[in-house]
Amino acid sequence: MRKDIVLRVVGKILIPFALVFALYVQFHGDFGPGGGFQAGVIIAAAIIFYGVIFGLAASRRAVPEALVESMVALGVLIYAGIGVAGLLLGGNYLDYFVLDHDPVHGQHRGIFWVEVGVAVTVSGVMLKVFYLFAGRGRDLEE
Amino acid sequence: MIETTVIAVQLALMAGVAVAIARSRNLFAVVVLSGAYSFLMATALAALDAADVAMTEAAVGAGVSTVLLLGALHLVGSLEAKPARSPAGPLIVVVLTGLLVVYGTFGLSAFSDPQAPIHRHVVPRYLEEGPKETGVPNVVTAVLASYRGYDTLGETTVVFTAGIGVIALLRRRKRPGKAEAP
Numbered sequence: 001m002r003k004d005i006v007l008r009v010v011g012k013i014l015i016p017f018a019l020v021f022a023l024y025v026q027f028h029g030d031f032g033p034g035g036g037f038q039a040g041v042i043i044a045a046a047i048i049f050y051g052v053i054f055g056l057a058a059s060r061r062a063v064p065e066a067l068v069e070s071m072v073a074l075g076v077l078i079y080a081g082i083g084v085a086g087l088l089l090g091g092n093y094l095d096y097f098v099l100d101h102d103p104v105h106g107q108h109r110g111i112f113w114v115e116v117g118v119a120v121t122v123s124g125v126m127l128k129v130f131y132l133f134a135g136r137g138r139d140l141e142e
Numbered sequence: 143m144i145e146t147t148v149i150a151v152q153l154a155l156m157a158g159v160a161v162a163i164a165r166s167r168n169l170f171a172v173v174v175l176s177g178a179y180s181f182l183m184a185t186a187l188a189a190l191d192a193a194d195v196a197m198t199e200a201a202v203g204a205g206v207s208t209v210l211l212l213g214a215l216h217l218v219g220s221l222e223a224k225p226a227r228s229p230a231g232p233l234i235v236v237v238l239t240g241l242l243v244v245y246g247t248f249g250l251s252a253f254s255d256p257q258a259p260i261h262r263h264v265v266p267r268y269l270e271e272g273p274k275e276t277g278v279p280n281v282v283t284a285v286l287a288s289y290r291g292y293d294t295l296g297e298t299t300v301v302f303t304a305g306i307g308v309i310a311l312l313r314r315r316k317r318p319g320k321a322e323a324p
Binding site: 025029030031032033034035036037038041042044045048052069072073075076079080083094096103104105107108110111114115117118121122124125126128129130132133134135136 | 194278280283292294308309313
């Protein structure tokens, strides 16, 4: 599809908006619908869109495979790390009240990082699966 | 009233799409139809005011999984093989299971009935105390990330494990390399 000018132009216009929308869904999830999972999926979908239009090599250049693979594990580590941070600060595991001197702020902080962890793992897994599938197809063509 | 009609129309369309998927031999059409099915599901969820789930369904069901299925079709070809046995047996099992599920729904309380047991256990506390305790106006986020933090950690780990499993299955093995070839 690399030669389809309509797709290329529409993709170039839409992908930045999709990414910004993902960030909105991520960081506005406390107030409106959305959260880490939705944001992670939208980020992955935007990059997959890029890969479908401009080719796997281009999307691998934009989002390298090593980064994607570390994101898969990093998100779970962030999430679990918030739990450990609660333990170190004298609370229970995944207890957010102790993360700040004001319990409500602590909750906010905990939820923020937990959602970041979810988004990182989800987008990493989706992208990795896409790279693996698309990569196999190319193997056969070679 | 309008919502009920919209949802009924969407469900009818989804049933039509499902029949078309079952009848089609062309797998490319099946993949595109299942994307349409997911989009109908997403709009039905949006009509039910479940914006979070609708977003997920539209992005995962209609977007990412359609692309992955198309990638799979690229590998296996797009014409379904003739079934080895007659589909009558599986059809009977599916119909019986469906009837059982429909029978089960008669035991459920009415949709969005505030007196339903599920709405009287911890829900009042979440709705009344949640915004005060967590400072997060969106109750879904408060429940998901704070009150049910362990569950969400488990879910994230499930996604992680699924990803690791796919990597283990599909990773390209290093060719008996140019450098360290035996």
